[in-house]
Amino acid sequence: MPLEAKLFGGFQLLSNDGQEIKIANRRARALLAMLLLEPGAALERDHICKLLWTGRFEAQARASLRQCLLGLGKIFEPLGCDLLEVSRSRIGLNAKMVRSDIADLESALDDGQSAQATELLSAIGGKPILDQMSFGEDFEIWLAERRQTTEQRLQTRISAALAKLKTSDNLTEHDKLLDAWMVRHPASSRVIMSDLHSGKTRIAVLPFASQDSEDSEGYFADGIVDELITTLGQVPQLLVAGRTSSFQFRDAQVTLPEIADTLHVSYLVEGSVQRQNEDVHLNVRLIDGQTGFESWSHSYDGTIDDMFASREEVAKTITRELGRALKLNIEEPDVRQMTDNKEAYGLYLQGRALTRRAIGDGVLSKAIELLEQALEIDPEFAECWTALAEAHVYTAVYTPCLDKLGEVERMAECAKRAIKLSPKQGHAKAMLGLYQWTRNDAVGALDLAFEAYRMEPENPAVVMRLGSFLLYCGRTQQALPYIQAAIDQDPVDGRNYGMLCVAHLNLGNINAAIHAGQRMADLGQPSLHLAAATAASGDHDLAVEQYQKTRLLMNSVIFLPAGTTPMTPEAMDAYWLLAAKGIHSGREEDRAQYCQMLEMLHASLPDPCDPTIVWPAIWMGYAPMVFKTLGKQITPPNMVGLMSLWADIEPIRQTRIHPDFWDFAKRIGLIAAWDKYGWPDLLPAPSS
Incomplete structure (x- = not known):
């Protein structure tokens, strides 16, 4: 029987009985992986030397390659496995002696074995090809090209398999295969479903004016708007702006084109609800976002009971009429089941x-x-x-x-x-993922988040939840597209920019991180993450100033820890200055002083795992405090700090390189999540 190679995630080579064949030389592992990624092709020795021994003299690189081949020969000889085909100029693989998980998946798809393909895809999950394998820029460029080629090849086969299943009315297997592929490649799954954001008509539904003395808060009008947002969101040809951003413009003193520009939409839907006793008049208008002119309107008259009983039909009617106005062939969408009361x-x-x-x-x-x-x-x-x-x-x-x-x-x-x-309550599943985090079940949390995303891929709250969970696990590159998609759909929700700021900071995109953090501050949210990005740029004085400014949001967006008594303004100012310097001044004496303060808070606060302790501990790389807070109990407010563990800057990295980090990561469920969904961008998989 042939050997089996795992190319998704960290590279592994398994014997016939499933035991891993240990290959200590990481370039030897890379050589085998390169050959497996180009099946049927022998690679030039010079090409291999250039990729794996970058910067060495040609003779030295060739000698290193020969030693590498000798080492592999000694490993395979006891197995009776003639794996490599070596000549003076080329190196290839004996295809009969080894198979890979990529080849197995492609064979299952080609042979119409959809159940097997689904099982293989589910096991692979979101693991990237040859995760954590790097030997310099040339190798990274080559690997990126191989990854792209392989993923495109898989997508073509997935598309063909899905089309065949749909033609044969095998919808159960079709949905299972599609769900498994969406975990790996949600973006390409949207290509398969003709559901990419590009090419969609972008639209926002603004709060309706309520002309009703009995509805002073506009709840009835908001209910109609919410039905419209939800119903229009199910139309494949439309991308509907998120409710949070749309409702920022209730009674806003800005022009309609300005609103459309801010929300990144081409059209706006606005309207009014006029209610007199039991009679209701509903007027809906479609506005061209560029000109601000009305291009279509629709009216509905009835009693309040009629409107309530037929609100689903009203939403469908308006959706249908909008489709005609926009010249879109819209199929009648499903309307969520609400209450009859x-x-x-x-x-x-x-x-x-x-x-x-x-x-x-x-x-x-x-x-x-x-x-x-x-x-x-x-x-x-x-x-x-x-x-x-x-x-x-x-x-x-x-x-x-x-x-x-x-x-x-x-x-x-x-x-x-x-x-x-x-x-089909995807949002409920996403929130249930938060519960799994508090139980140290990161795998369960991600499973629920991916499932929620498959149910509601156009719900920005669900999309952001998935992105944040991946960010907590250190999978920043995988998280970033979800975070950007959620912000693209809900661009005036300031809280989301904190996630974007941290994602860019983790990836080393300091200017982008500062821009996102500033946008968060401009939208009235705390600028804590902006200060972290500014400190990473080297401007410690400005970072201290930005962190201090957050003090102005006390008791409006930020609150004192639960169970504590209010401080005097003077004491509060002194505390925030101590915190700002401790985290961002860059001086060790300031850091040490604030670490002592955190120890005191940990011993005295009613909640010893409060985010006012956890977040600064992470930013200061104060690993012992991180371990005895997050390591003891994760909660919805303090878990946000997990996303900041993954910046490759001082002093944040001190927690990650601490000898107790691995025990901490295992205890809170991170290692199990990495095994299933891929290892963090900054950490090598155990096999490497």
């Missing part, structure tokens, strides 16, 4: 509106109260269970909450209930 629906709209506001005394507790009232009326209301789950998550994150884990438990219960009632 008008009172429950009204309470749901009010509760969810407060949840999305999040900040403010009693805002989230009132949201939970309203949503629970709605569920008392209609306990089968799946969307409301999802909204209640979100309210509990926000309570843990945006309030000085002591019982963070209790809120997470309640969130998980609500999310599970939502999924049981409506299995």
Whole structure:
């Protein structure tokens, strides 16, 4: 039987009985991998020397290659395996003696073995080809080309296999294969489904004006807008701006073309709801984003009961009419199942509106109260269970909450209930992933995030959740496209720019990180990550100043740790100055002083794992504190700090190179996640 080579993830060579054949020489492993990536072709010795021994003299490189081949011969001789075909000028593989996981997958697809192909793809997951294998710029260029060629080859075979399954009406196998491929290549899966952002008509639905004395907060009008955003979002030819960004422009004193430019859309949908007693007049207009002129309008008249009973039909009608106006052949989309109870629906709209506001005394507790009232009326209301789950998550994150884990438990219960009632609740699955993080199950968290993405690939909250989970695992290059896609769809949600700032910082794109951090600050969010990026650029004085400025957001976006008493303004200013210098001045004495402060906070705060301890510890590379906080308990607010572990700058890298890091990574589930989804950009896989 032939040997088996694993090319997805870290390179491995397995014997007939499944045992790994240990090859200590990393260039020897690379040589075998190169030959396997170009099956049937023998490689020139000079070409191999150039890629694997860059910078060495020709004679020295050739001598190193000969030693490498001798070493491989000694390894394979006891196995009775004549693996290499060597001549004076070329080196090739005996194809009968070895097979690779790439070749196995291609054979399964070519032979119509869709179940086997799905199984192989599921095992491969998101692992890149030859992860963590690098020998200089020339090798990296060659490997990037081989990766691209191989992935394109696989995509062609996947497309053909999916088309064959669809033609034969084998939709179950079709969906399984597509789901498995989406885990690996969501972008190329969209090519298969003709669902790329490019080529779509970009559109935003703005908040409708409410002319109704009984609806002073606009909940009824917002409900109609939300139905439209959700329904239009299911149309393959449209890309709909996220609700968070669209609702930033309620009563905004800017022109419609300016709004369209900010949201990166070509068209705007706006409207009004006029209600008098039980009679309702709904007017919807399509606006050309470039000119601001109306290009189409639609009116609907009826009673409030008519409107509620037929709101799904109203959404479908408007979608259909929009399709005609935009000259798009739109198939009638599915409309999510809500509730048939008008009172429950009204309470749901009010509760969810407060949840999305999040900040403010009693805002989230009132949201939970309203949503629970709605569920008392209609306990089968799946969307409301999802909204209640979100309210509990926000309570843990945006309030000085002591019982963070209790809120997470309640969130998980609500999310599970939502999924049981409506299995397509992708947002609920994504939130359930947060619960898995708190249980040190990073694999389970990523599994749920990918599943949620397959269900709702156009929901920016779901897309960002997946991107953030990958970022927490150190898979920054894989995370970045998801983060960018979420921001592209929801460009005025300031919180997302923190993720983008950290992603660029992790990849060494300092200027891009500073730009993203500044955008976050401009949108009214804390500039903590901007300060980290500025410090990485070498401007420590400015970084200290930026970190201090965040103090101005105290009690509005940032809150004191739960269970603590308010500080005087003078004490607060002194603390923020101590923190800013400790994290970003670059002086060891400042760092040591603030590390002592963190020790004191850890010993005295009601929550010893509060993010006010965790985040600075990560930025200062204070590994012992990282291990005894995140290593003890991950919570929704402190887990965000995980994404900052992966910047290759001082002093952040000190945590990663600490001898206890591997035990920490194993304890919180990271190593299991790396084994399935690929190792971090900055860490070599164990095999290498």
